[in-house]
Amino acid sequence: MTLLQTLKNAVRKRSIHVCYVNTGSCNGCDIEILACLSPRYDIEQYGIYVHNNPREADVILITGAMSAQWIDKLPDLWDKVPEPKAVVTIGNCPISGCAFNRPGALIDPPVSKYIPVTAAVPGCPPRPTEIISAILGVADILFENYETKTEEKP
Amino acid sequence: MKKVVDVSLPIGPVHPCFKEPARIKCETAGERVIATEVELGYVKKGIEKIMVGRPWQETIFLAERVCGICSVVHNTAIVGALEKISGIAVSPRAMHLRIILNELDRMQSHLLANYSYCYTIEHETLAMYLLNLRETVMDAIEIMTGTRIMAAYVVPGGVREDISAETAGKILDAIGHIEAELPRFVQMFATGPLIALRSKGIGVLSVADAKESGVVGPTARASGIARDAREQEPLYAGLGWHMITRSEGDNFARIMLRFDELFQSAAIIKNALAQLPDGPVRLGGRVTAGRTTHTIEAPRGDLTYDIELDENGQVISVAIQTPSIMNVEVGSHAMMKNLASAADVTSTFISTDPCIACAER
Numbered sequence: 039m040t041l042l043q044t045l046k047n048a049v050r051k052r053s054i055h056v057c058y059v060n061t062g063s064c065n066g067c068d069i070e071i072l073a074c075l076s077p078r079y080d081i082e083q084y085g086i087y088v089h090n091n092p093r094e095a096d097v098i099l100i101t102g103a104m105s106a107q108w109i110d111k112l113p114d115l116w117d118k119v120p121e122p123k124a125v126v127t128i129g130n131c132p133i134s135g136c137a138f139n140r141p142g143a144l145i146d147p148p149v150s151k152y153i154p155v156t157a158a159v160p161g162c163p164p165r166p167t168e169i170i171s172a173i174l175g176v177a178d179i180l181f182e183n184y185e186t187k188t189e190e191k192p
Numbered sequence: 193m194k195k196v197v198d199v200s201l202p203i204g205p206v207h208p209c210f211k212e213p214a215r216i217k218c219e220t221a222g223e224r225v226i227a228t229e230v231e232l233g234y235v236k237k238g239i240e241k242i243m244v245g246r247p248w249q250e251t252i253f254l255a256e257r258v259c260g261i262c263s264v265v266h267n268t269a270i271v272g273a274l275e276k277i278s279g280i281a282v283s284p285r286a287m288h289l290r291i292i293l294n295e296l297d298r299m300q301s302h303l304l305a306n307y308s309y310c311y312t313i314e315h316e317t318l319a320m321y322l323l324n325l326r327e328t329v330m331d332a333i334e335i336m337t338g339t340r341i342m343a344a345y346v347v348p349g350g351v352r353e354d355i356s357a358e359t360a361g362k363i364l365d366a367i368g369h370i371e372a373e374l375p376r377f378v379q380m381f382a383t384g385p386l387i388a389l390r391s392k393g394i395g396v397l398s399v400a401d402a403k404e405s406g407v408v409g410p411t412a413r414a415s416g417i418a419r420d421a422r423e424q425e426p427l428y429a430g431l432g433w434h435m436i437t438r439s440e441g442d443n444f445a446r447i448m449l450r451f452d453e454l455f456q457s458a459a460i461i462k463n464a465l466a467q468l469p470d471g472p473v474r475l476g477g478r479v480t481a482g483r484t485t486h487t488i489e490a491p492r493g494d495l496t497y498d499i500e501l502d503e504n505g506q507v508i509s510v511a512i513q514t515p516s517i518m519n520v521e522v523g524s525h526a527m528m529k530n531l532a533s534a535a536d537v538t539s540t541f542i543s544t545d546p547c548i549a550c551a552e553r
Contacts, residue, residue: 076320
């Protein structure tokens with residue numbers, strides 16, 4: 039591994055920019071992500087910064103069960119995120135629709151139909167600690183030696 | 193008169209200041225914002241539609257998932273409506289426990305609202321203090337119900353489980369911690385000169401506009417309208433509740449009113465724990481056919497459930513009126529007009545504590 043690559047790995051591990059996108063959630067998962075910002079959990083000590091701007095994001099957190107309004111907008115948003123990038127879905131809704139997945143509901147889960155999902159955190163809603171550990175777990179695998187990876191990019 | 197618009201500035205749906213997707217279209221002339229329009233519909237799931245035809249047991253869980261911030265109050269409202277239809281009695285101890293949990297929920301919601309506002313006006317230090325204080329309230333909720341959000345604690349006839357003396361002591365400790373810490377943060381907010389520049393006299397909602405638009409909750413009370421559904425509940429008056437209003441109607445007044453209500457909620461919880469009567473927490477009963485309208489005070493204003501059941505306890509029709517839809521609309525029609533800066537649009541929008549998930553369901 040070159041010196042430059044070692045440097046890049048070290049820097050990327052400590053600089054994960056997160057954007058959360060609510061695609062029809064009930065707010066429960068969103069405020070658990072917000073709770074991660076509080077000094078008790080202190081997400082910034084791990085080098086994770088919540089900016090909520092897709093154009094500077096590394097990790098997109100998706101909450102919600104994919105409402106009809108987002109079906110064309112979410113792939114657009116995903117295209118705007120610069121590489122390397124990953125999607126972590128938070129909660130049961132992006133996986134299965136949770137309690138909303140009933141005939142007649144205006145949702146179309148799962149989110150993985152529209153954009154590639156790297157990891158999913160189940161729970162209704164998951165605890166802030168689970169969200170932090172999921173982001174850290176994804177970042178280690180995804181962003182290490184990103185340039186030299188030969189396999190298909192996620 | 194011909195309107196001169198320089199730039200039509202869209203804000204959202206994904207924006208650093210917003211917890212939830214909403215789009216605000218601003219018509220600007222230079223830096224001045226002439227008019228705004230709020231575009232909703234990004235989180236519409238059709239919860240009322242999927243409640244129809246379901247047994248009442250399932251609607252409790254669906255009602256809770258209307259809003260993740262104020263899930264307790266939706267739970268209490270739909271259970272209250274079911275009890276009203278069927279004439280189910282609630283034990284006094286369960287009523288007190290419901291009030292304790294509802295006030296804890298109101299505290300965490302108000303702290304989150306004030307955190308969002310401070311974050312929007314870029315006072316991140318105060319925002320983080322408030323968010324950390326919210327975790328203390330969430331701990332109290334978790335000790336009481338077993339989970340942070342979506343507790344399903346309120347059931348027809350009472351509450352799901354009793355609290356022990358140890359739990360009550362822990363809740364009192366949490367309230368004591370908040371009452372000790374919060375005055376410092378309120379002082380910071382009330383006396384900060386830069387906060388005053390960003391808050392005082394901005395986004396003013398006059399009494400006439402507020403009366404005309406049917407605005408509810410802290411937004412209405414900050415404009416001098418004495419409207420609070422808690423006055424319909426006789427138990428609240430005995431626990432030290434009284435109407436808090438302010439007259440200014442600007443962003444500063446709305447945030448300070450929420451701070452005042454936080455102290456009041458803490459006092460109500462302490463009184464309810466002191467007066468907690470003995471007895472069972474869950475009485476029996478059977479949900480029967482009928483139709484009713486039930487209104488209670490959510491953290492953001494009046495929450496109304498209009499629900500009709502058949503004899504098997506299945507829902508024939510349900511309509512939910514949430515407070516945020518009025519507050520969001522009055523925001524674009526009255527508050528966010530002729531703002532001096534485009535930066536005030538987001539802070540004014542956030543100061544009404546909009547809950548888009550509630551508004552759209």
